[in-house]
Amino acid sequence: MSPRRLTDGHAFVSGGSSGIGLAAAELLARRGAPVTLAARDPARLSAAAERVRRAAPGARVRVAPLDVTDAEAAARALREAEGEFGPVETLILSAGATLPGRFEALPPEAFRALMEVNYFGALNLLRPALAGMRARRRGAAGLVGSGAGLVGVPGYAAYGPTKFALRGLAETLRAECAPFGVGVTICHPPDTDTPQLAAERPLKPPELAALSGAARVRSAEEVARALLRGMARGRAEVFVGAELAALGRLGDALRPALRLWTARAARRARRAEQGRRPPPG
Numbered sequence: 001m002s003p004r005r006l007t008d009g010h011a012f013v014s015g016g017s018s019g020i021g022l023a024a025a026e027l028l029a030r031r032g033a034p035v036t037l038a039a040r041d042p043a044r045l046s047a048a049a050e051r052v053r054r055a056a057p058g059a060r061v062r063v064a065p066l067d068v069t070d071a072e073a074a075a076r077a078l079r080e081a082e083g084e085f086g087p088v089e090t091l092i093l094s095a096g097a098t099l100p101g102r103f104e105a106l107p108p109e110a111f112r113a114l115m116e117v118n119y120f121g122a123l124n125l126l127r128p129a130l131a132g133m134r135a136r137r138r139g140a141a142g143l144v145g146s147g148a149g150l151v152g153v154p155g156y157a158a159y160g161p162t163k164f165a166l167r168g169l170a171e172t173l174r175a176e177c178a179p180f181g182v183g184v185t186i187c188h189p190p191d192t193d194t195p196q197l198a199a200e201r202p203l204k205p206p207e208l209a210a211l212s213g214a215a216r217v218r219s220a221e222e223v224a225r226a227l228l229r230g231m232a233r234g235r236a237e238v239f240v241g242a243e244l245a246a247l248g249r250l251g252d253a254l255r256p257a258l259r260l261w262t263a264r265a266a267r268r269a270r271r272a273e274q275g276r277r278p279p280p281g
């Protein structure tokens with residue numbers, strides 16, 4: 001797909017009150033795009049909007065309190081945003097949640113809940129936004145995936161599969177939207193320095209900490225920049241940082257070694273835990 005500018009139209013950003021979403025909103029606003037920030041918490045949204053206005057004086061910024069798991073509310077939020085700032089030309093899907101934990105330790109409802117936010121939450125905004133973009137033959141969507149959507153990461157039993165699903169969706173939509181001149185890009189970041197990382201860190205089983213620690217933590221701005229650059233260049237996928245670039249490009253070749261390594265890390269973690277446990281009876 002040919003390169004395009006991302007500055008000329010309204011940008012709608014889910015997960016816009018913090019982390020990668022907020023960083024993307026700041027970058028887009030600085031380049032002159034009117035920006036709608038969507039997220040659940042109105043107080044955090046207004047603080048985020050203030051931050052964007054400080055970063056980009058004179059920028060047009062509005063907020064849309066939204067739970068992305070509500071499909072009707074998502075369509076309504078998009079309609080209202082377009083009513084105020086015009087057609088959405090750049091859609092950034094950064095709303096997401098995580099809950100580290102091993103398969104048997106996670107509450108069963110976590111699997112569905114994470115799929116609702118990470119997969120259906122993106123779908124609920126993609127559906128109305130892409131319809132408009134296709135009709136206008138203009139626009140681009142950028143999805144925030146994860147390194148955990150490239151390889152099975154032990155300790156992300158509920159979270160990883162949601163990002164695999166998102167990657168499949170992005171690839172399918174990209175093929176369907178290409179004839180309309182509409183771009184779809186997904187980025188795969190490693191751990192990123194966000195409030196979400198701070199919250200999940202204490203919950204990571206040791207094998208997850210070991211594997212995710214193999215890739216350097218990136219800043220939210222680095223990830224947002226990489227995603228926007230990829231979108232502007234019409235890329236299908238963006239692998240953030242050298243480690244994930246290696247994984248993305250050499251994925252199939254690296255996979256056996258990585259599987260061995262993760263299995264070993266998981267076994268070591270289990271053994272250490274058993275050593276700490278008092279003997280049964």
Ligand SMILES: CCCCCCCCCCCCCCC[C@@H](O)[C@@H](N)CO
Binds near residue numbers: 146189190200214254
């Ligand atoms: C020479 C290649 C080495 C490859 C090492 C790859 C390590 C793989 C790392 C996977 C990391 C997954 C990290 C997921 C992070 C987030 O999605 C998560 N923290 C969500 O909050």
